[in-house]
Amino acid sequence: MKFIGELIAHHLRRYPRMELADVYKLLHQAAMGSGHAVEDPANARAKLEEELTHLEEGPDDPVADPISPDGKVARIHLRPYVAAGHNVDLLLDAFVHTARAYPAAPDRLERFCACLGDVAAVGGLPYSRHEVERYVKTIVARGYPVVHHSDAYRAAYRPAYRVVGLDLLPALHRI
DSSP, X not given: OHHHHHHHHHHHHHOTTOOHHHHHHHHHHHHHTTGGGOSOHHHHHHHHHHHHHTOOOOOOOXXXXXXXXXXXXXXXXXXXXXHTTOOHHHHHHHHHHHXXXXXXXXXXXXXXXXXXXXXXXXXXXXXXXXXXXXXXXHHHHTTSOOOOOOHHHHHHHOOOEEEEEGGGOGGGGGO
């Protein structure tokens, strides 16, 4: 529970408009990676190029935002990544490789979700334990699906990132 509490606290400080769907999405990515997002590398490239041509202003995100318990998987935020002059082709390659190679861990996602009620009970979420447990029950019944960011989160923060194994982007180790 300590890792989950710290990860959520860190994100809530930066993104106070997070809703339960956004918390769950973070945990899903931390446990399952992004394999669902890369069924076709050519489509992944097209989506990235489209997103880059329409990047809007957003929060002051770090380039790399580790999300996995071992710190090896991170959200790579596009705005600061591009602004720092990093290679977009390397990011795409790392994203595709991570999607294929990062071992999805459904048991880890189940454990992460199981402790959310406790995180809420100690004040680690701006929701009651009851609300959180009801949300988790719904997620479990749906088989731990992939979800999108909430409308509130998208409107407030305009998320633009890729989930990537940090070892695949060695230039980021110098940041």
